[in-house]
Amino acid sequence: MTFKPAEWPRKLRSQEWYGGTSRDNIYHRGWLKNQGYPHDLFDGRPVIGILNTWSDLTPCNGHLRELAEKVKAGVWEAGGFPVEVPVFSASENTYRPTAMMYRNLAALAVEETMRAQPIDGAVLLVGCDKTTPSLIMGAASTDLPSIVVTGGPMLNGWFRGERVGSGTALWQMSEDIKAGKMTTEDFLEAEQAMSRSSGTCNTMGTASTMASMAEALGMALSGNAAIPGVDARRRVMAQMSGRRIVQMVKDDLKPSDIMTKQAFENAIRTNGAIGGSTNAVIHLMAMAGRVGIDLTLDDWDRLGRDVPTIVNLMPSGKYLMEEFFYAGGLPVVLKRLGEAGQLHKDALTVSGETVWDEVKDVRNWNEDVILPVEQALTQQGGIAVLRGNLAPAGAVLKPSAASPALMKHRGRAVVFEDIDDYKRKINDEALDIDETCVMVLKNCGPKGYPGMAEVGNMGLPPKVLKKGITDMVRISDARMSGTAYGTVVLHTSPEAARGGPLAIVRDGDMIELDVAERRLHLDLTDEEIAARLADWQGPPEVPAAGYAKMFHDHVEGADTGADFDFLKGCRGAAVPKDSH
Ligand code: FES
16 A cells, blocks of 8 residues: 655645634634633644543443543644544443444534534544444545544453453343343342443453454554553553544545555454454444445455454453453454465555554464464354345354354244334243244344344243253344354344345244355245235334434445445535535
8 A cells, every 4th residue: 555645734624714814713713712722723733623422321431531631642742733522422331222223323423523623633532332433434424534542441340250241241141040040139240240440341242343443444553452441551542543643634644545445354354353243244334335445245255254263252252352452452363364364464554554564573472362273263253144035135144153053054933023022922931932943033124123223132032041052043134232142143134124035034934044055045935925025014113203214214224334325425524615
C-alpha cells in the first residue's frame, strides 16, 4: 500500500467556522471562547472531535470520560485542539427491544455530528458491542481521518476458583438453574463476580471481537484490542491515539485509505483465528458498505474456511481477555496469519505503517492462551455460510462454538412462530420435543423482531436439559450473542418477516444440516414450498410511525449487513448547504 501524505500546512475544514473575521466566524469562535480558550488556538491547527459513547446506562463504557482526558492530553501534546463530543451510545445490556435496532441510528447521528461541526479528525471512543461498528460506520461515511480507541475488557471474573466469563457464564448458569443444578443465591453471587471492574465483556464476545476487528482493519493502533479497561496501559493507548490523530489529519490519512478490501479480508481471517462473534459478519459488511467495498457472505466462507482458531478464549475455549493481553494480544495472532500466508501484509494502518511492520517482531508469551496451530481449537475456525432451500440468501454458523456431533444432523422441526411463542411453550412439559429435534425460531430478523435480537441461541427445554443434554440444532433469522455457544444456525436469509422460506416451516417438517457441505435443507418439494409461500399472510405487525417505521422501511437483510438502504456509501464531509 502506498500512501502519500498531504501537504502541510494547508487550510482545514474547521477554518470555515473559525478562520476569519466575518460575523459568522465570530459567532462560531466567540461563543467557544466562553470555555476559556485563548485566541491563538483558532490559528488553523487540527480540531479533533473526541466522540465519546460514555453513558451511565452503558456501563461497559462507563470509564470513557477518564480515557477522554488522556486522549485530550495527547491531542494537545501534538499541537491539536481537542473537543469532547457526546454521541449516541447504544448499550447492549439496556436497549430494548435490542441495541442492534439503534446501530444505524447511532451511525447516522455520528456521521451528521462530524459533518455539521468544525471537526477535522475524530477519535472514536467506543467499547460496548454496537458502539464500535456504529461509530466506524458514521466516520467512514464522512471519510474524515479517524482512529478507534476501545475501552478495553473487564478483568477476569472469578467465582469459587473458576473463571466467570461475561455472558458465557450467564448462559450456562441460567441453564443450570433450569436443570436444578444451581441455586438462585449462588447465581446472584456469581453475577457480582462476573463484572468486577470497568470495561467490556471479558470473553471473546462481540465487544472484544469488534475491538479486534477495528485493530485488524488497521483503524486502531496495534495492541489496542486486548488491554484491560483498568490497566494503566489503556490510558497510555488513549494518549498515544490522541497524539496520532493530529498527524493523521495533517497527512489526510482517511478511513478510505485504510478500510480497503485487503483490510476487510485481513479482518475476516482474524475473526476465524480468534473464534470471534458471528455479529462481526453483519457489522463488517455494513462497514464495508460505507466505504463502497463489495464484501459478501461468500467472502466470509472463502476466507475463513482454512483459518485455525488459535485463541483459547471463551466461549469457544478456556481463558478470558485479560490472559489474551498478557499473552501478547492480537498482534501475535496477526503475526501468525502473516506467517501462514493469510494476511495482506502491506495493508495500511492508522499508524501510517503497514500491519506487518506493526506485528512482525512480537512474541507469544503464553502458548496455552494463543495456541500453536497444531493444537488449534478447530482447524476450520471461520464462519460457515450455509445455503439451501431454507436459506437461499445464506445463513451462518460458528463451527468453533458448535458441537462436532451435530454438524451433520437431520431432525424433526419444532417451530416457534416468534419469541413470545417460544417463551410460552419452552417450559411446557407437554411440548413434543427431544434432543434429536431441530428448534426453529421465526420472525426475529431485522424487520421481524424488530432489530434482530440476540435470541438465536434459544435455551433448551428443561425436559431435555434434565437428561444432561447441553446442545441441540437451533435455526433462526436472529443473531446470537458473541458470548454464546451451541450448534446454532443464525441470520437465515431472507428472514421470515420478508417472506423467506423460514416463514413456512411447520412442526414435523424434516430439516437437514450439513456444515461440511454448507447445506441447510428443508425436506419438502419445491412445489410444496411454493404453495406454502403463496399462502403466507405476511408479518404480523408493521410499525405505523416513528423510528420503528423508519427502521422497518429501510433496513436491509442480514445477508448484506442490515444497514439502512439510504445510508450505504460515503457522502464525504462537505456541508450540503451552508446557511452562513
Ligand atoms: Fe457491553 Fe458486553 S454488554 S460489552
